[in-house]
Amino acid sequence: MEELNMLSEKILRCAFTVHNALGPGLLESAYEECLFYELKSSGLLVEKQKALPLVYKEIHLETGYRIDLIVNKQIILEIKSIEAIADIHVAQVLTYLKLSNCRLGLLLNFNVPLLKSGIRRLIV
Numbered sequence: 001m002e003e004l005n006m007l008s009e010k011i012l013r014c015a016f017t018v019h020n021a022l023g024p025g026l027l028e029s030a031y032e033e034c035l036f037y038e039l040k041s042s043g044l045l046v047e048k049q050k051a052l053p054l055v056y057k058e059i060h061l062e063t064g065y066r067i068d069l070i071v072n073k074q075i076i077l078e079i080k081s082i083e084a085i086a087d088i089h090v091a092q093v094l095t096y097l098k099l100s101n102c103r104l105g106l107l108l109n110f111n112v113p114l115l116k117s118g119i120r121r122l123i124v
Contacts, residue, residue, distance in 0.1 A: 004074060004104045007044075011071055012119065013040035015108055028081045031110040032068055035079065045072050052099055067096055076105040083121055086110050095124045113114040 109118035
């Protein structure tokens with residue numbers, strides 16, 4: 001878990017860099033693209049809009065679920081630019097964690113004056 005904690009700190013530093021530069025009020029896609037750039041620039045392995053299939057018993061469904069960003073194949077990042085994080089957004093990340101076998105997810109809402117109030121850390 002210590003490795004995940006150090007990795008999440010590095011991710012959050014990149015997120016703060018993006019938020020400090022852009023501020024709130026932009027589309028999710030803008031924050032996602034800029035955070036992708038920052039994470040890659042810091043030497044991390046990052047996948048963007050990674051397909052997430054749904055497997056139910058023997059059925060393999062390509063349902064169109066996509067993880068915004070996944071870092072080092074370990075941490076899921078769900079990017080939002082909304083008024084407030086709702087329970088459904090938390091549930092979404094928890095489901096992505098379950099389906100992907102990742103243990104840590106960061107739900108990041110960039111549409112806030114201070115990014116620290118827009119961060120939810122979710123562990124399964």
